[in-house]
Amino acid sequence: MVKMLWDTTSLTQPVFNEYLLAPIERYAELVQLLPASESHHHAYAGGMLDHALEMACYGLRLRQRHLLPPNAKPEDQSSAGELWSAAIIYGALMHDVAKVLVDIEIHLQDGSEWRVWHGVIPKPYRVRYRASREYHLHSAVNTLLGQQVLGGKVMDWLMSQPKLFSLFMYTISGHTERGGIIAELIHQADRASVAKALGGDPVQALSAPIESIQRKLAEGLRYLVKEQFKLNKRGGQAWLTDEALWLVSPRAINELKAHIYAQGIKSIPADLNRLQGEMHAHGIIEEVEEGKHVWKCDITDGDWQQSFNMIKVPPTLIWGVDDRPSSFSGKLTVQGAGTVEEQEKQPPSAAAPQEESTPAPEQPSQNQADTPAAVPRPAETGTTSSQASDAASTSIDDDIMALFPEVKSEDKQDDITKNDSNESETSQQNASESAKTAPLIRKSSEVTNNSNDSADLGERFWQWLKAGLADHSIVINDTKAPVHTVNGTYFLVSPGIFKRFCTSVLNDKNQWQTVQKRFQKLGVHVRTQGQNIHKVSVEGQNKTGTLMGYLIKDPGLVSQKIPPDNWVLTLVTTKGEKGVSDE
Numbered sequence: 001m002v003k004m005l006w007d008t009t010s011l012t013q014p015v016f017n018e019y020l021l022a023p024i025e026r027y028a029e030l031v032q033l034l035p036a037s038e039s040h041h042h043a044y045a046g047g048m049l050d051h052a053l054e055m056a057c058y059g060l061r062l063r064q065r066h067l068l069p070p071n072a073k074p075e076d077q078s079s080a081g082e083l084w085s086a087a088i089i090y091g092a093l094m095h096d097v098a099k100v101l102v103d104i105e106i107h108l109q110d111g112s113e114w115r116v117w118h119g120v121i122p123k124p125y126r127v128r129y130r131a132s133r134e135y136h137l138h139s140a141v142n143t144l145l146g147q148q149v150l151g152g153k154v155m156d157w158l159m160s161q162p163k164l165f166s167l168f169m170y171t172i173s174g175h176t177e178r179g180g181i182i183a184e185l186i187h188q189a190d191r192a193s194v195a196k197a198l199g200g201d202p203v204q205a206l207s208a209p210i211e212s213i214q215r216k217l218a219e220g221l222r223y224l225v226k227e228q229f230k231l232n233k234r235g236g237q238a239w240l241t242d243e244a245l246w247l248v249s250p251r252a253i254n255e256l257k258a259h260i261y262a263q264g265i266k267s268i269p270a271d272l273n274r275l276q277g278e279m280h281a282h283g284i285i286e287e288v289e290e291g292k293h294v295w296k297c298d299i300t301d302g303d304w305q306q307s308f309n310m311i312k313v314p315p316t317l318i319w320g321v322d323d324r325p326s327s328f329s330g331k332l333t334v335q336g337a338g339t340v341e342e343q344e345k346q347p348p349s350a351a352a353p354q355e356e357s358t359p360a361p362e363q364p365s366q367n368q369a370d371t372p373a374a375v376p377r378p379a380e381t382g383t384t385s386s387q388a389s390d391a392a393s394t395s396i397d398d399d400i401m402a403l404f405p406e407v408k409s410e411d412k413q414d415d416i417t418k419n420d421s422n423e424s425e426t427s428q429q430n431a432s433e434s435a436k437t438a439p440l441i442r443k444s445s446e447v448t449n450n451s452n453d454s455a456d457l458g459e460r461f462w463q464w465l466k467a468g469l470a471d472h473s474i475v476i477n478d479t480k481a482p483v484h485t486v487n488g489t490y491f492l493v494s495p496g497i498f499k500r501f502c503t504s505v506l507n508d509k510n511q512w513q514t515v516q517k518r519f520q521k522l523g524v525h526v527r528t529q530g531q532n533i534h535k536v537s538v539e540g541q542n543k544t545g546t547l548m549g550y551l552i553k554d555p556g557l558v559s560q561k562i563p564p565d566n567w568v569l570t571l572v573t574t575k576g577e578k579g580v581s582d583e
Contacts, residue, residue: 001053008060009085019154020089027052027093027149029120034100038129038290041197048096051193055092059189063088069163070181083161087168090158091186093149094172098141103133116145136286139174146172176283191281217268217284218317220259225318228255232328234304242327244286245313249294249338252311253279270477270564276311286312294338301330309338457511458518461501465492466558474500477566484566486536489526490552491569494533497549519550526551535572546572 002024006016028049036042036051067077068084100106105128106114106121114121146155158165164182171179171186179186225245229252230236237255239246247253250272257275260268269275276293279285288295297310315324465483468474475481476490482497483490498512498519506515519525520532528534538545547569555562 001057004057005053005060005089008057008064009082011082011086019157020086023090023093023150023154024053026151027097030097030116030145030149031100032121034104034127036096036099041194047197048100051096051197052092054193054196055095055186055189056089058192059088059092059185060085062185062188066181066185068181069161080161080164083157084164086154087158087164087182088185088189090150090154091168091171091182092189094142094146095186095190096138096142097145097149098138101145102130102137102141104129117148136174136283139172142172142174143169174283187281216260217256217279217282220256221284221313222318224252224255224259231325232330234301234306239299239310239328239332240315240325241332245315245318246295246297246308246310246332247313249309249311270566279311284313284317286314288312288337292337296335296338298333298335299328299330300333301328307335456518457515458520458522460505461498461515461519462522462524464501464505465497469559476563484536484547484569485555485563486551486565486569487571488562488565489555490558490562491534491536491547491571492525492550492552493547494549524553524557526553537570537572538568 002021005020009016009020011020031048031052033045033049035044035047037047042048042051063085069077069080072080100116106116106125107128108114108122109124114125150158158168167178167180167182170176171183176183176187225231225238225247229238229247231238232240237248237252253272253275257268257270269278276285277291280287280293285293287293293311295310295312296307298305298307319325465474469476469483474483476483477485482493482500484493485491494516495512498516499509502509502511502515525532526534532550533548534551536547536549538547551571552558
């Protein structure tokens, strides 16, 4: 990896050795074979050094996309560019270096404890992670080791560019909101290295718009806390103490996801654990311990007491010094780490306040998925307790289910004409083979209306579907999307996907039932107990809606890369649904 750094820079060998290789060697002497984490990424002997060098390599790759210093004259960028590149390497070395001081106890062979400001570890040693460590303290302490790792000449070099020096120091001390492009590149490089260590895709991590995600998460949470959440009230989502802002989980995160999705932003993780990890990586929430973000808390307010799973947010993320509201007058006691399973079993007061009820919204009409109008509120179909619902809990359910315009009540789907009873299993197998050996996918715009002959409508629909997913003209897992991913495969919402094909290709929406029947004869969908149509539930906190549609047998027939499952959809086993049988 050091050779990669040498190949990426344009420094002369003596300058590289003195200003880059020497700090790397001092860093290696300092961290030796220490792991980067206790049980997360790079949790092995030598993991900390590997992580820092990987970050440096990824960081330089990212730096090549930018002209640095930002907004400078070309001649200034030419003369100072190498220093800005070097700062990325220094940031990779320094961003976690103080973990060896504040997170880890180093014990020498004679039993004495060694602290790294004493110098290089002199004897054989063993390490132990501190049980009561503070997970953000290392950022504040990183600068303490700057002289020891970087050395005086490097510090002088950085100081020759005051703006760069300030961005660098803000970045390594944890003030990433002030670290500008340096903080952004270091954070992206960190994410790429972690993704590689955990078996993910570092290339995808490098291309993710980290700063945009961070801003949207922070702005969304700030809006919800200030404008939507009840603060320090029974049945509310937020509780402010002198130490932190505590938000009921997963309710607050689900509301944040619904708020961001409603803005058409698709880049945040759908999985709860991944999103919590993302929020922690951006400094939006704090960990209980490594890899755990949910706190178990007891709240006491007079004679009222309740236990919640909560996430912990720095109040400065939401309010300034002048506009911070008063802290909760009752008592909030932290009991330890909560679990994802416990989040899903929150008491009624955690799921919904108990002060007022909100009537169910109107059910959308069948054709609403085909219009660009605002998505209406779907009908409430799940079993709820009207005494345990209010406008806030209804809002999250509506916001979640409003993402799916074809959410239906338990009424059955429009009757689908039954297949001929003499349709043989062999014909379905032949059709399935035909779908597998179909011609290469064309752009969806090229799937033209050559013929309305019903005999080929199923195949034409199939090719149109694959082409639309390939060129992203058909959106997945998003507002008004006619296609979602459930149980690791594609779910085609019916009748919406067929109506869309008929409208865009045949210019005749009324043919959707014919197209649907011809699609069934391809045999590429899952049939369960003689049924073609599957039911998927759309889960809110206190409401449940349903979508009806088709599951694809082999998602590899559609695309080689399958998106993650939609987090609010759950496949429901259906038996005897009306009008969906092949018999």
